[in-house]
Structures are given as C-alpha cells and as structure tokens.
Amino acid sequence: MVYLILCFLLGFFNSSLLSLSLPLPPSHLFHIVSVHTTDSWDEGTDCCKWKGVVCDNKKGNVIGLDPSCSGLIGSLQSNSSLFSLQNLRWLNLARNDFGNSEIPFEFCKLRSLTYLNLSDTGLTGLVPPKIFLLLELVSLDLNLNPLLFSNHDLNMLVHNLTKLETMVLDYMDLSLVVPYSFLNLTISLKHLSLSYCYLQGNFPTQLFHLLYLQNMKLRYNPNLIETRFSKELSDSISHLRHLKTLNLDSCVFMGSIPSALGNLTKITFLDVSGNMFQGQIPDVFGNLNDLSFMDFSSNNFSGVFPPSAFNLTSLTFMDFSSSFLQGTLPNNISGLSYLRELDLSANLLSGKVPGWLFSLPSLEYLNLSFNKLTGPIDPIQEPNLGTIPSSFFELINLTSLDLSSNNLSGNIKSCMLVKLRNLWSLDLSFNNLLSLTRCSNDVNSTLPMIIDFHFSSCNMHLLDLSNNQIHGSITKWKAEGWEGLDILNLSINFLTTVLQIPGKHLSILDLYSNSLQGLLPTPPQELYYFLISNYELDGEILSKICNLSFLSVLDLSKNKLGGTIPDCLGTFSDQLSVVTLRTVNLNGNQLEGSIPQSLTSCQGLEVLDLGNNNINDTFPYWLGTLPHLQVLGPRSNRFHGDIQNFNGTFSFSSLRMIDLSRNEFTGHIPPELFENLKSMKDIPVDKGGPKYMGEDYYHDSVIMTLKGLDFKLERILTLFTVIDFSSNHFKGLAGNFPPSLGKMAALESLDLSSNKLQGRIPVQLTDLTFLGALNLSHNNLEGQIPLANHFDTFSNDSFGGNPGLCGFPLSKKCGNNQEPESPPSTVADESETRLVWKIAAMGYGSGLVLGLSMGYIVFTTGRPHWLVKMIKRNPKKRRRIHRNRSRKN
Incomplete structure (x- = not known):
C-alpha cells in the first residue's frame, strides 16, 4: 500500500525539485513547493497514519486522500498510480497547481468515488464526459478553474449522477450550456452553486422545486434573459423548508418579491441585489430568526421599508441601498443587536x-x-x-x-x-x-x-492625516486593507520609510515633508498626483515612473535623487498622460545629464522646475513648442553655451516665468526671445479675484530671488511675470539692450544682475509700468540712469556694481558734477511695495483655504469637485467603498 500511495504522488508531475531513489519508473518524480499535508508522508511508516490519508479499518485499503493546499505543482498524468486506487471514495486535490493540464479521463476508473474536489487547481479544457460514469458521486466541486462544459456533457452529468447532492461549478464557462439542461437534476440535490458561469438564456425557475435544496448560488450571471418570478414559482418557494442560502445577485430576475420568503424559516443568507425586482417588499421577515445576511440593494422597488426587517435578532449585514424605498425609519426596534x-x-x-x-x-x-x-x-x-x-x-x-x-x-x-x-x-x-x-x-x-x-x-470639506505626529514606517503589513483608497495625504509628519505604498488605485499620494530615507518607492499606476518632496530619498528615478497612465503632477523636489532624468518621461504608457502631465518639479536634487527631449510630447506641460541640480546641458530651446508652458526654471545647474535658435517654431508664447539664473550661459541675449514672450506683453485683466497656477488640491510653487535672498512662493499668481537671467556670462547686444524688452508691458520682475552686459540702459525700460522689481547690478553698464515714469522708484541695489552708471539713485553725478535729482519721497517705495503686497497675496495669504486645528489633525477644503475632474479624465475610475463587504457568496 505504501508503494501505491507514493506512486500516486510521484506520478503527478513532469519536472522535479526533489527526486527520490525508489524502485519506481523514471517518470515518477516528486515536485513540492511548500509541504503542508504531505510532510508526514514517509516511505518507512504506515501510510494509514499519514495526515490526509484515510484507510478502511477492516481491509486496510486507502479510501480517502486529502493533499489539498499542499503547494503541489505540476500536471496530472494519465498514467498516474492514483487511478489504481480502486477503493478510493474520497479525493480532495483542491488549491494545488496542476499547470493548466486537462482532467485525465482515467478518473472514470475510480468507480467508488463519492466525493471529488478539484477546485482551484488550474485545470483547463473540456470536462471529459467519462468522468460522469462515476455513478456514486454525491459531491462534485470543479469551481475556480478555466474549464468548459458542452451542453451534451452537462446533460450526461444530469442524467447519470442521480445521487448527486452537491454540485459547485463557480467561475467555469457554461456559456455553451442551455440553462434548461439543469431541469433534470436529481431531486436529492442540496447544494447548487453556479456563480460567475456566463450562463445565457432563460434560467429555469423550476429549480426552486428541489425540495431538499439548502444552498442555491447563482451570483453574477448578467447575460441571462430576463426571468420573471411567476405565481407558480412564488408558491413553490414556500416548500423550500431546508433552504439556508439563496444568492441571486445580478441575475436579471424580474417581478415581485414573493411573500413566500417568509416561510424560509431556516434561511441564513439572502441576496437578491442587482436585479430588476419591482413593487412593494412584503413585510414577512418576522419569522426569519436565523437570517444573518440580507441584501436587497439595486432594484426597482416602490413603497415603504418593511418594518419587520428591523426586528431580526441574528442579522449582521443589511443592505437596501439604491432601491427607491420611501417613508420614515421606525422609532423603535427590537432586534439588530x-x-x-x-x-x-x-x-x-x-x-x-x-x-x-x-x-x-x-x-x-x-x-x-x-x-x-x-x-x-x-x-x-x-x-x-x-x-x-x-x-x-x-x-x-x-x-x-x-x-x-x-x-x-x-x-x-x-x-x-x-x-x-x-x-x-x-x-x-x-x-x-x-x-x-x-x-x-x-x-x-x-x-x-x-x-x-x-x-x-x-x-x-476633507480630513486627511497631514500635519500630525505620525512616526515610523509604512510597511507591507500596515498597507494591507487600503486597496480602496483614492487619496492618501500623510504630509508633514515624521515617517521614515515607505516599504510599500498603500492602495493600488490611488489618485493622489501626498507624502510632502516627512523624514523619509532610502530609495524612491514605486508609485501605483493610476496616480494623478505623486508628491514626495522634502526628504532624504536617494537612488535614481527609475523608468517605472513612465508607467503612470494618468500622471498630472510629479513633485520629487528637495531629495537626494541622482542619475539622469529618464528618457521616457514624455513617452508614457498611456497617451492620455501626454495631455494630462501638467507639472514636473525635480528642484533640489543631484540629477545629472541633460533634459530629455521626449518632454516635447507632453503638450499639457505648464510648469517645469529643474532648479538646483547638476544638469549639464545647453538651453532647451525645443521646449518652446509646448503651447501651455508657463514656468521654466532650470536655475542653479550647469547649463552653458549661447541662447539661440529662436524662431516662430520655438515661441515660448505662454511663458510667464523664466529663471536661468546661476548657470554658465554665454553670448548675447537674443532679441527674438523677448519678441516671442507674448504672455509678458499683454497686461491681463483681473476678472473675479486672484487665480493661482495649479488645481484645487495641488498649487504650484517656485523659488525666486529678491534683493539677493531666495524665498519660496507657495502659490503662483497666474498674472505674475518674471525674467531672471542673473549670475551668468551674458554680454550686451550690439552695445545696448534689445529694444523688444521694452514692449513687455506685463513684466513685473526683471533680474539681469551679475553678467557682462554693456552699454546704456535703454529708455524703453521706463515703459514697463508694471515692473515692481528690477536688478541690473554687477554688469558693465554705463551712462545716466533714465528717470521717466516710475523708474526713479528703484533703489541703489538695482544698479550697484556698474562703475559706468551715474545719476539717481546712485551717488555718482552725471556730467558737469551735478547732484543726482531725487524724486518725490511720497513715491520712493511705490513699486517695491506693490510687488511685496502681490507676493504676500500670492504666497502667504490663506486664500479660500479654511483650516481648523483639532490637536494635530488638520481639516482642509477642496473635496470632490477636483476628484470629479480626475474621474472624468479616467472613465474607468470609480469611487470605492473603504470596507471589505462580506458578500463572499
């Protein structure tokens, strides 16, 4: 008998992890990934004492085998010694992996079998008709396998297996089966499960005549023809005295709920959700004392809620959502404990x-x-x-x-x-x-x-976990159960590591300002906003970032990320990202190499901030083709060479802020650049109050320099315009500034300091009446400073370090040793004051954000209208309920 049992196991598989030296044919190999039941199966011991083996006490024959959930991997072979166990009555091979092999027809040799469980084993193909010669079968479980039944084979099953009490075919493909084939099922049937079986046609409601039926599960067969609950059916249900489980979820049943449900006194699970039932739900639940789960949701009922449902004493789950029920809830109840x-x-x-x-x-x-x-x-x-x-x-x-x-x-x-x-x-x-x-x-x-x-x-509007005292790490264990999250905000805390990002369907991940260290975590594929700045993260930005199908904002600023920017950044897996990618902020890292020209594919890009890195490249003139680019910030890198190649193709027509400061640019500033900056020429009209760059959840920010000091604009006003070319090696243009600079009427901040500019300050600059900040210091400028319009409001700092300049506000006189003429004191700080107030409104004002302190928990505004916008961009995305519903049936 030991030989037979070992041959049964060893004959299963084609390949081997462990080959035993036994007197067996060469093809008998043993392949086990993780041993559970079979760890006690030892050749030198009595097989009847092995776990999962049952023997006949009189003759010692093996009558039962259960190596289920044992990690067995391989394929079922037709020559397996398993099929020699003629006395086998009970066989359970569930939850092993038989490698997409077919069911051998040799199962028909096991004529004594009463129980056969092959569920979740990876078996595939047509179920062999000979298996239905097992006339003694009482229980057959083939669920969770990609198996097929033909209509002829199912008729054979129904005709031959007259002793069958349990039949479980969930998740099998029964699309070739006419549902009426089930009509001849034996009256002894107690358990019938046909969930997710692709049934088509009109389901035979006569099945409800099976008087001994205890469990009927037909969940999710939406391709059935609309099946109406007739009066005959309603009457037959009253005879199902043994019924415990009835699951008709999403099966296109119609008509009224029969009052005969009140006679199912043993029922524990009742689910009729997702159908087309109509009319009043009968108030017949008073005697269903064992009912623990009831779901009537998503139907077309009318009338009031059945009051007796609130008096059920064993109920743990009740769902009547989306059912058009009316009336009021009862004032008093006696159940639902x-x-x-x-x-x-x-x-x-x-x-x-x-x-x-x-x-x-x-x-x-x-x-x-x-x-x-x-x-x-x-x-x-x-x-x-x-x-x-x-x-x-x-x-x-x-x-x-x-x-x-x-x-x-x-x-x-x-x-x-x-x-x-x-x-x-x-x-x-x-x-x-x-x-x-x-x-x-x-x-x-x-x-x-x-x-x-x-x-x-x-x-x-919204509660998140930002600005708390959360310490430690997000581990894989802690991340479990968060699969339904759309938005996760853990910003401004003390998290140290992220081993796994919780949630597979996140739209927004905000981990701004924690204490994270280590490598950049891999983000979920459906992210819109990936915000993970102000950390000590190192390593490189992996190309997996390009797998984000709907990325809109990528903010990895202020980390220690090295390497190069992935070349694929503009060639996402989903072309929708070409339109939706709006912001890329990689400021404050250790990135090298050049800017990938694939970014030209991101037609929706508005903000590109690459400042404070080690990028070594020439001026990215090709970014001028992006129609919506408003902020370009490659400051504090190693950009070099002349700025050139400006024409109608590379127009930068939407650019409002350009910061090339602290690089190694040389040569002349091309006049074509200023000709093309159309958004800085037209003075905008303020309609309806201030507007900021970004969306309701994420507002773009930028670092700028004013009077030699860096400060961060937490929000960028859409009307704000800045040019900063300071701390480079730019030269003058034909001994003078480009006249086109004077046409930029909307320009509010201009910094050309610390270059090698020559010549006189053009009078055209005095036409820039919106200019609130000007810095021309530390160049080789000469001549008298023009005083027209508000130009005389700028301080010494705007012009210092130019030995050849003279006139107010400098102390150096111009010609004939005349003292510089001072402007009226009442306007001395007008422009600077105006700029400071604008920056304050832009960067430090609370705007429409309403905060409420509750300990360390922060409430912020901004809920669902921005989420709705994102969902509209991705029609497949839906709001998920953050709970595990117990609809396992």
Missing part, C-alpha cells in the same frame, strides 16, 4: 434619523447618504452636545459611518469624536447645517485610525 453593517443609502427615506441607530452595540458601518433625512438627530437630551445624541459617541466598534447628502444639523466637537477609537471613515458631507468645532479645553485630540473624513458642503 448583532448588526455590523447597515446601508440604506440612495433611497427616498425622509423624516428624522432615529437615535436607536447610534445605540446598536455591534455596528461598524452605517450609510444613510443620499436620502431626504432631516435633522436634528433624535433624541436631543445631553447638555453641551448640541443636537448630536451621546449614544452616537458610544459606538466604540464603529469603523465607518456615512450620513452624507441629507439635511442633518447640529454641532460635532473634536473631543466627542475621540471616543470612536476604531473609526476610520466618516462622511457627513452635504449636510449644510452640520458644523465641526474644537472643544475649549482640548489640545491633543486625535483619531488614531481615521484615514477618510469628509465634510464637503458642511462647514468643513
């Missing part, structure tokens, strides 16, 4: 929210959004709690609460929320009368689990 999840969203429920909802001891998830509920929440008894009942804050097991899109009112205080220690998702948005305030004596209120907090269209 074990209810963990309740979803009544997207209905027409009205009236007040009853207080008992917040006294359910086991409740973890509550969703009442998108109804017509009104506030305040009843009852209103507790002092100092406004209109929110104290029971709301005693739900210590609550993990998710959604009351959005109602008319609730009241005041929620930070110290009250702190009691909800397990809460990670709270959505109270679109309740115009709700407010959130800080308790007067509360300084350190934190929500340790919260990751999703929405107050849109209340008094607050």
Whole structure:
C-alpha cells in the first residue's frame, strides 16, 4: 500500500525539485513547493497514519486522500498510480497547481468515488464526459478553474449522477450550456452553486422545486434573459423548508418579491441585489430568526421599508441601498443587536434619523447618504452636545459611518469624536447645517485610525492625516486593507520609510515633508498626483515612473535623487498622460545629464522646475513648442553655451516665468526671445479675484530671488511675470539692450544682475509700468540712469556694481558734477511695495483655504469637485467603498 500511495504522488508531475531513489519508473518524480499535508508522508511508516490519508479499518485499503493546499505543482498524468486506487471514495486535490493540464479521463476508473474536489487547481479544457460514469458521486466541486462544459456533457452529468447532492461549478464557462439542461437534476440535490458561469438564456425557475435544496448560488450571471418570478414559482418557494442560502445577485430576475420568503424559516443568507425586482417588499421577515445576511440593494422597488426587517435578532449585514424605498425609519426596534453593517443609502427615506441607530452595540458601518433625512438627530437630551445624541459617541466598534447628502444639523466637537477609537471613515458631507468645532479645553485630540473624513458642503470639506505626529514606517503589513483608497495625504509628519505604498488605485499620494530615507518607492499606476518632496530619498528615478497612465503632477523636489532624468518621461504608457502631465518639479536634487527631449510630447506641460541640480546641458530651446508652458526654471545647474535658435517654431508664447539664473550661459541675449514672450506683453485683466497656477488640491510653487535672498512662493499668481537671467556670462547686444524688452508691458520682475552686459540702459525700460522689481547690478553698464515714469522708484541695489552708471539713485553725478535729482519721497517705495503686497497675496495669504486645528489633525477644503475632474479624465475610475463587504457568496 505504501508503494501505491507514493506512486500516486510521484506520478503527478513532469519536472522535479526533489527526486527520490525508489524502485519506481523514471517518470515518477516528486515536485513540492511548500509541504503542508504531505510532510508526514514517509516511505518507512504506515501510510494509514499519514495526515490526509484515510484507510478502511477492516481491509486496510486507502479510501480517502486529502493533499489539498499542499503547494503541489505540476500536471496530472494519465498514467498516474492514483487511478489504481480502486477503493478510493474520497479525493480532495483542491488549491494545488496542476499547470493548466486537462482532467485525465482515467478518473472514470475510480468507480467508488463519492466525493471529488478539484477546485482551484488550474485545470483547463473540456470536462471529459467519462468522468460522469462515476455513478456514486454525491459531491462534485470543479469551481475556480478555466474549464468548459458542452451542453451534451452537462446533460450526461444530469442524467447519470442521480445521487448527486452537491454540485459547485463557480467561475467555469457554461456559456455553451442551455440553462434548461439543469431541469433534470436529481431531486436529492442540496447544494447548487453556479456563480460567475456566463450562463445565457432563460434560467429555469423550476429549480426552486428541489425540495431538499439548502444552498442555491447563482451570483453574477448578467447575460441571462430576463426571468420573471411567476405565481407558480412564488408558491413553490414556500416548500423550500431546508433552504439556508439563496444568492441571486445580478441575475436579471424580474417581478415581485414573493411573500413566500417568509416561510424560509431556516434561511441564513439572502441576496437578491442587482436585479430588476419591482413593487412593494412584503413585510414577512418576522419569522426569519436565523437570517444573518440580507441584501436587497439595486432594484426597482416602490413603497415603504418593511418594518419587520428591523426586528431580526441574528442579522449582521443589511443592505437596501439604491432601491427607491420611501417613508420614515421606525422609532423603535427590537432586534439588530448583532448588526455590523447597515446601508440604506440612495433611497427616498425622509423624516428624522432615529437615535436607536447610534445605540446598536455591534455596528461598524452605517450609510444613510443620499436620502431626504432631516435633522436634528433624535433624541436631543445631553447638555453641551448640541443636537448630536451621546449614544452616537458610544459606538466604540464603529469603523465607518456615512450620513452624507441629507439635511442633518447640529454641532460635532473634536473631543466627542475621540471616543470612536476604531473609526476610520466618516462622511457627513452635504449636510449644510452640520458644523465641526474644537472643544475649549482640548489640545491633543486625535483619531488614531481615521484615514477618510469628509465634510464637503458642511462647514468643513476633507480630513486627511497631514500635519500630525505620525512616526515610523509604512510597511507591507500596515498597507494591507487600503486597496480602496483614492487619496492618501500623510504630509508633514515624521515617517521614515515607505516599504510599500498603500492602495493600488490611488489618485493622489501626498507624502510632502516627512523624514523619509532610502530609495524612491514605486508609485501605483493610476496616480494623478505623486508628491514626495522634502526628504532624504536617494537612488535614481527609475523608468517605472513612465508607467503612470494618468500622471498630472510629479513633485520629487528637495531629495537626494541622482542619475539622469529618464528618457521616457514624455513617452508614457498611456497617451492620455501626454495631455494630462501638467507639472514636473525635480528642484533640489543631484540629477545629472541633460533634459530629455521626449518632454516635447507632453503638450499639457505648464510648469517645469529643474532648479538646483547638476544638469549639464545647453538651453532647451525645443521646449518652446509646448503651447501651455508657463514656468521654466532650470536655475542653479550647469547649463552653458549661447541662447539661440529662436524662431516662430520655438515661441515660448505662454511663458510667464523664466529663471536661468546661476548657470554658465554665454553670448548675447537674443532679441527674438523677448519678441516671442507674448504672455509678458499683454497686461491681463483681473476678472473675479486672484487665480493661482495649479488645481484645487495641488498649487504650484517656485523659488525666486529678491534683493539677493531666495524665498519660496507657495502659490503662483497666474498674472505674475518674471525674467531672471542673473549670475551668468551674458554680454550686451550690439552695445545696448534689445529694444523688444521694452514692449513687455506685463513684466513685473526683471533680474539681469551679475553678467557682462554693456552699454546704456535703454529708455524703453521706463515703459514697463508694471515692473515692481528690477536688478541690473554687477554688469558693465554705463551712462545716466533714465528717470521717466516710475523708474526713479528703484533703489541703489538695482544698479550697484556698474562703475559706468551715474545719476539717481546712485551717488555718482552725471556730467558737469551735478547732484543726482531725487524724486518725490511720497513715491520712493511705490513699486517695491506693490510687488511685496502681490507676493504676500500670492504666497502667504490663506486664500479660500479654511483650516481648523483639532490637536494635530488638520481639516482642509477642496473635496470632490477636483476628484470629479480626475474621474472624468479616467472613465474607468470609480469611487470605492473603504470596507471589505462580506458578500463572499
């Protein structure tokens, strides 16, 4: 018998990790990846004592084998000694990997089999008809395999297997099968599971006549023809006295829910969601005392909610969302003590929210959004709690609460929320009368689990985890369970490492300003915003960054990233990125090499900041083809050579800020450059207040120099225009400045200091009436400083270091030893003051951002309208519910 068992195992596989020296044919090889059940299978011991082996006590024959979940890898062979075990009654090979091999027809030799489980084994192809000669089969499980049934084969199964009690064919391809083939299934059938089977045609509702049926699972067969629940069917359901599970999710059933459901007194799981049921849900749930899961969501019901559903004593999950239910919720209930999840969203429920909802001891998830509920929440008894009942804050097991899109009112205080220690998702948005305030004596209120907090269209809009005291690292273990996240903001904390970025479908990842070290983590493929600046990250920017299909903003500034910028940066895997990539900020790293010319493919690029690196390149004139480029900042690098090749093709027509400072450019400044900068020529009209570069979530920033000091503009006003060519080796142009410079009427800041410019300051510069900051110092300029218009408001610092210059504001006289004429003191600081106020409004004002301090948690504005914009760009992206629903059936 030992020989037979070993031959059974050793005959499975084509290749080997471990080959045993046994008196066996050469083809009998043993290939095990991870041993579980079979680790006790030793040649020198009694096989009847091996784990997973069952023997007949009288004759010692092997009658049962269970090496399931044992990590077996290979292919099933027709010559396997397995098929010699003629007394085998019970065989379970589930959850191994048989390498896409077919089911050998030799299974038909095991005529004594009553139980056969081949689920999740990678078997493929047509199910061999001879397997249906196993006339003693009571249980057949082939689910989770890419197997096919022909209609003839299924008819053979139904005709021959008259003792069958369990048939599980989930995830098999039954598209070739006429559903009416199931009509002749034996009346003894107890368990029938045909979920995700691609069934087509009209499903035979006569199956509900199987009187001994305990479990029927037909989940997700949307290609069925609309099947109506007839009166005959409704009557037959009342005879299913043994039924425990009924799952008809997404099967295109029509008609009314039969009142006979009330007779299913043993039912524990009931799911009729995603169908086309209509009419009133009968109020017949009073006797279903064992029901623990009920889902009636996404149907076309009418009428009021069935009150008896609220008195079920064993219920743990209830979902009636998106079902057009009306009326009010009951004032009192007698059940739901074990209810963990309740979803009544997207209905027409009205009236007040009853207080008992917040006294359910086991409740973890509550969703009442998108109804017509009104506030305040009843009852209103507790002092100092406004209109929110104290029971709301005693739900210590609550993990998710959604009351959005109602008319609730009241005041929620930070110290009250702190009691909800397990809460990670709270959505109270679109309740115009709700407010959130800080308790007067509360300084350190934190929500340790919260990751999703929405107050849109209340008094607050979004809660993230930014600006907290979060330390440590994001490990793979901590990242599990975050698959539904769209937005993750952990900025301004103390995180040190990111081993895995949580969430596979993130749109926004904001890790700005932490203490991260190590290599740049690989971002999820669906990111719109990748913000990971102000760190100690090193290594290189890998080409995987080009796999981001919808990238809009890439901000990796202020790290220690080295190497070169990937050549593929402008050639993304999805052409949509060619349009959506708007900002690239790599400022403050250690990047080398040149700028990849592939960036010319990014037609939507508006901001390119490469400052403070070691890039060694010539002037990227080819960037002038980008129609929307407004900010170009290669400052503080090793750019060199002449600026040339300017023509109508390379126009830079939208450029508003160009900073070439602190490089090694030489030669003359070409006049064609200033001719082409059209956005700096036309004085813009201010319509409707200040506007900033960027979108609602991310605002572009830039570092600029004023009076020799660097400072950061946290937000860039769209009207602001800057030219900074300082600290290079530029020369004059034919002994003078380019006259076209005087045509740039909208220019507000001009810095040409620390170059080798020669000649006189052209009078045309005095026409730049918007100019608030001017620096021509440390050149070789000469002659008298013009004083027309507001030019006489600039200070000595604007002209110092030019030995040949004279006149106000310098102390050096011009000709005939005349003292420089001073302008009226009332206008001495007019331009500079104007610029400072503009910068303040642009960089330091709070704008429309509303902040509320609750300990170290920061609430910010900006919720869903910017997310909606992103979703519109990617039609496949949908809002995910941050929870694991227990719809495993």
